[in-house]
Amino acid sequence: MQTDSIAFVAAETKIAQDAMYRLKHRYGHIPPDKADVIVALGGDGFMLESLHRYMGRKVPIYGMNRGTVGFLMNEFREIDLPERIAEAQTVELHPLQMEAHTVSGESMCALAINEVSLLRETRQAAKLRIKVDGVERLAELVCDGALVCTPAGSTAYNLSAHGPILPMGSGLLALTPISPFRPRRWRGALLPHGAEVVFEVQNPEKRPVSAVADYTEVRDVSRVKIVEDRSMKIRLMFDPEHNLEERILKEQFVE
Known part of the structure; x- marks a missing residue:
């Protein structure tokens, strides 16, 4: 997918805000309503908030973990973000x-x-x-x-x-x-x-x-x-080596 226009949103925590500042400086930033993809920085709670907030805009969301568990997030790395997004797998969910x-x-x-x-x-x-x-x-x-x-x-x-x-x-x-x-x-x-x-x-x-x-x-x-609600569609993006299906499967073998 296109990664020319990336919007960054972040939780209010210092670690998430610091990450957003550095990523904006490296890749630039545009408003979420004009973006090809939204990068959410935080934990699973913030990801849920972001999915609700942008649900009607049909823009995929790529999360990077700056929270605790991060089940719905990808690993945080500053480098090669456009390449990671271009290679990410998209999962469609219905609320x-x-x-x-x-x-x-x-x-x-x-x-x-x-x-x-x-x-x-x-x-x-x-x-x-x-x-x-x-x-x-x-x-x-x-x-x-x-x-x-x-x-x-x-x-x-x-x-x-x-x-x-x-x-x-x-x-x-x-x-x-x-x-x-x-x-x-x-x-x-x-x-x-x-x-x-x-x-x-x-x-x-x-x-x-x-x-x-x-x-x-x-x-x-x-x-x-x-x-x-089949009329509503949510698009989540994951790195191929750690997609949501693999995470759900892995959870079933945790002791």
Whole structure:
């Protein structure tokens, strides 16, 4: 791809800001809305913010790790950046759309690249009814919460909740309970990526639940619908020797 016009964006940390200053000095800089590619400098949290911010612009994002874990980032190096971008592999992702309805009658929509999660707000366990494509699959899940994640997000919160890691291109979503109490032995389900998942909160006034799409939170929800938004496309770029598919595969063999 063309690498003549590169935009640099960075997290607020000193290490990320210093890296952006040096890269701008070496390669120049143009605004993100006029760039062929956006280089994001920071950690996975900043990458998620960048993907949300520039999602509608159809510009690929190449991340370099100036954070902690950097699962969604490439290794940071100042030299040969245009060559690395030219040789990078592009992964296309589709976000999840959350439609949340609250006890007070309000509704809100938000997009999630990693996952949509429901979490109890108080010491009372949440009680959730789960429907998939209009069919009730679980009449009552007593739990701390539950989540639906994409393959890209399957190594994040989902993995911490003992959910499965999903390979890129698997065409699957993971539905994973968080600290389930009843049914105690239910460990979740694998769903086709086109499935519509609906959570209905039982007795939400006594057992309040919040819904979170990546970092957008809605409190006191009564009903949450989750579908993959195929109209939205996210393009992430990775060095060939360390692409996202390889990272997801590698995570499955970590002790």
